[in-house]
Amino acid sequence: MDQQIPHINTVLSLGEFLRNYSRAGVDLGSKKLEEVILKASQKNPWFTIDHCNQALAWWGECLARDRITNWLSPYSIPTKQPKTVALVMAGNIPMVGFHDLLCVLLTGHSALIKLSSKDDVLLPFLLDYLLEVDPNLKAAISIADGPFKGHEAVIATGSSNTARYFEYYFKDIPHIIRKNRNAIALLSGNESETDLRKLGTDLFLYFGLGCRNVSKLYLPANYDFDPLFKAIEPFRSLINHHKYANNYHYYKAIYLMGGQDFIERDFVLLKEDSSIASPIANIYFEYYEDRTALFNVINENREVIQCVVSALGYPGELNFGQAQSPQLDDYADGIDTVEFLLKT
Numbered sequence: 372m373d374q375q376i377p378h379i380n381t382v383l384s385l386g387e388f389l390r391n392y393s394r395a396g397v398d399l400g401s402k403k404l405e406e407v408i409l410k411a412s413q414k415n416p417w418f419t420i421d422h423c424n425q426a427l428a429w430w431g432e433c434l435a436r437d438r439i440t441n442w443l444s445p446y447s448i449p450t451k452q453p454k455t456v457a458l459v460m461a462g463n464i465p466m467v468g469f470h471d472l473l474c475v476l477l478t479g480h481s482a483l484i485k486l487s488s489k490d491d492v493l494l495p496f497l498l499d500y501l502l503e504v505d506p507n508l509k510a511a512i513s514i515a516d517g518p519f520k521g522h523e524a525v526i527a528t529g530s531s532n533t534a535r536y537f538e539y540y541f542k543d544i545p546h547i548i549r550k551n552r553n554a555i556a557l558l559s560g561n562e563s564e565t566d567l568r569k570l571g572t573d574l575f576l577y578f579g580l581g582c583r584n585v586s587k588l589y590l591p592a593n594y595d596f597d598p599l600f601k602a603i604e605p606f607r608s609l610i611n612h613h614k615y616a617n618n619y620h621y622y623k624a625i626y627l628m629g630g631q632d633f634i635e636r637d638f639v640l641l642k643e644d645s646s647i648a649s650p651i652a653n654i655y656f657e658y659y660e661d662r663t664a665l666f667n668v669i670n671e672n673r674e675v676i677q678c679v680v681s682a683l684g685y686p687g688e689l690n691f692g693q694a695q696s697p698q699l700d701d702y703a704d705g706i707d708t709v710e711f712l713l714k715t
Contacts, residue, residue, distance in 0.1 A: 386434025459527035462487025567602030569692025
């Protein structure tokens with residue numbers, strides 16, 4: 372199988388390096404990565420050192436031989452003339468665009484990358500590592516400093532507003548255009564303390580900035596918030612982060628001045644709202660009476676929902692704590708990136 376997957380040994384080398392780093396290795400390479408993480412956190416305060424380390428550790432676990440071969444075994448990856456795929460990367464959480472790059476490389480294509488200004492430190496380090504392991508990859512990886520040229524397909528991730536521009540600009544070539552999405556959680560009121568603690572990770576990891584972070588809770592009527600409040604208490608330290616705190620105090624002031632009802636927990640605001648996407652330092656919630664009707668509401672809003680965390684039996688639901696630990700085949704927006712690239 373390895374022989375059929377382009378660049379797999381180079382990718383596996385990166386995975387081993389990241390796993391060794393996460394296990395507190397002290398070689399020269401890991402020391403350099405520590406410096407890169409510090410630089411990334413200084414340039415973008417949302418990318419804390421802890422969050423960068425968590426993202427790196429997760430990728431280290433993903434870039435293992437069994438996980439990659441199991442992921443790609445259902446596909447037939449032919450040897451063919453590679454095409455240049457433009458990647459417009461997001462920067463909401465550390466290395467969020469790496470999965471697209473991985474898909475491009477392992478299907479034998481070349482990547483023309485437009486880095487997000489919010490994540491232009493960690494990703495170049497990973498690219499440099501790949502090129503150091505295999506200098507021949509220089510023909511397959513390049514970073515665009517200006518407008519794209521010579522691309523034959525595109526994968527672009529941005530806001531719902533920029534998506535309209537992307538749709539028009541790239542209308543004449545094969546493309547995947549991603550818009551704003553968020554995760555939701557469905558609660559029964561019978562969740563264990565462990566479930567609710569794990570839900571806290573779904574809510575607050577990366578400050579809730581990821582498209583897979585839970586931004587909305589669906590709750591049964593007369594839901595008792597006390598167990599949830601107790602479970603998320605370990606995340607209170609988020610309020611010590613100045614950008615997060617600014618969001619908290621801004622929205623609290625907006626709600627107070629507008630006479631809007633909300634629940635305050637000193638570090639997060641809970642507000643009953645029909646919207647799916649909530650601002651940073653906010654959690655929206657909505658009550659439901661009937662599970663069937665709830666599932667219908669979710670189905671009607673699938674275009675803006677990235678994933679569903681629940682134990683209610685919703686099709687494709689994730690276990691609590693798994694929202695920000697996707698498998699390699701958990702494709703953004705439910706669009707199979709590998710299949711798209713193989714058909715391009």
